[in-house]
Amino acid sequence: MNSKFLYLSNLKTSFKNPGRMSPLLNGVFISLAKAGSIVIMTLLYSSCNKSNDPVPFSPTPYKIVIPYGFPTKLNIPDNNPMTEEGVELGRALFYDGRLSGRTDPDSLISCSTCHIQGNSFECGINNPDFIYGFPHGITGKPTPHVMLPMINLVWNSNGYLWNGKVSPQNTSLLYGNIEDLVWMGIVAEHEMNGDTSQVKQVFQNIPSYVEMFKKAFGTTQISMDLISRAIAQFVRTLISSNSKFDKYMRGEQQLSAEELRGFVLFTTEEGGDCFHCHGGDGNPLFTTNKFYNNGKDSVFTDPLDRFGITGNMMDIGAYKATTLRNIELTGPYMHDGRFKTLDEVIEFYSKHLINTPYIDPLMHHVVNGGVQLSLQEKSDLISFIKTLKDEEFLSNPKFGRPAKIPGL
């Protein structure tokens, strides 16, 4: 009898009278019984042991509701899932002036010192602390570029900062995601110029913060990693999806005749031709999050352009296409803040593009100097762009300073 038949024969016998097994199966089930008893005893022991522990760590998942037409793919790293507790902690830290590790009232600086909600989380062009909207750190050292709005970042997987230095695609562990941007902001000389040991110690000494970290991350040991994770979670909640244009797309509100004319200009190649880089009815983020040389210069000396990251010659003078949401609040414009007003920006795209070997092909209007808009067209286009202002985002209390910051 070959082994296959022996196996079937044993099986047949066992089915007829399971209490009387063949020697072959007998050994197998004895082992099974032994293993089962060990498992049961282990489970009993561990359950007894657990009953002595405090309530286990179980944060509440934070759910991002995808607005109409928005991407479903979110940039949330696996090692930092969003939780209600994490977001709450991140919000408190975002607004806490002790984030640099200093507690003297004269040296407080937080994320919100520069990232101001009412200015779409930029410093704003009329901010008395930052002349013409050019930010600088606590030491007075200016930032390499002007600010980018902190808005809908949870949908950006194509790199942060003007040159995309911080990107999930990076192999470098230092510059991968929003978490790393937080860390960079805390220690950078042109931002908080903080000391990580002091930062950790400041919050470790505040019992209500320790409790918040425990709820958010299951540990009372505060680290820079957890501080960064918490703030990144909060930043990912900063979603703008309720501008007049959003309401128009949802059929809730009509645009004026002037705004509609501007919308057509925005999304037509023979008009302003803005949509290829800045989105539109098919891309409500109003940016592709890609990098373009948009024809501003003929000489390129900035080592922190996209070329500085990729080394690709076609990235010389290229920078991120910014989102146009709330753009009327986020001047000055371009990476170096060369334009103070939207009128100046539109005038540039209309008449003053510069052709170089590095200009992006999408800037094909350069052969005419620009898109050549009339005064009326410029006015219409700006009217449309202003429909991207989201008042709800700018005043949403969930994004604002918490009523109570631990230890204050």
Added chain:
Amino acid sequence: MKMKNKFYSNFGMFQKFLVQKALYILAIIVVFALVRCSKSDNPTQREGKIEFNFTQYNQNLPLKYDTMIYTNEAENQYQVSEIQYFISDVKFYRSDGTFQLISQDEDIHYVDTDIPETQLWQVTDPVKAGNYDKISFIFGISEEKNQSNMFVNPPERDMFWPEALGGGYHYMKLNGKWLAANDEIKPFNFHLGIGQTYAGGVINVDSITGFVQNYFEVDLPNSGFSIKNGDTLRFEIRMNVENWFRNPHIYDHNYWGGMIMQNEEAMKTACENGKEDVFSFQELLNINEQ
């Protein structure tokens, strides 16, 4: 030995219970295995897999980007920066004229020269074993399927074709530059999608009288193949870039300029060239035989 016997007696009932359960599970596994065996023996269920490798060539050599080394039939020197396009509704035709359409779950495929992952499409749907005469596909997206806002995520999302110009998605963006008169380098956006007709020829959205579906079906030449049970065949779909500008119409960048989204005549010319001989086919390998 004595210890062992005692152990058995203590666990006698438990042992009996385990035996019964385990045997039921074993029986179920055997039944499933038998059913599976009988299925794979059914000749009508024999099938293989298909993969498409998308490539871009110019003058029979792999396309080089961002370098002004090409000359088209209109004697324009030109360079290509990037190509992004959709193909859809791929069909495998049998000799009796019937065909297998790739599953409607993956009926539209996006190719991007900047994103390597888009250049290899491992088709999920199995293909029945047998002989096939040809492969065809839609270049772009058919009118029925080309619906605005169906792609919300990048990179496909960024192909949207504005609602004012007909909506849906670009069939293709081929961006580059050409050398114009006086050695001026001019960018061109060879973008194809839904065209428009304008009253009185006035290029203004307010004067649009209708839209034109410019997508077209490509019958890949010499694309017959045989596939056996268990095969995984990899095919190359090659875009011969120079042919967009060559046959049957000579496409002159100096004449058509840098933008054609609102120029139906230019898009029609380009699409007629596209249908002719832009795409070619090659069977690369049977992966299971490697």
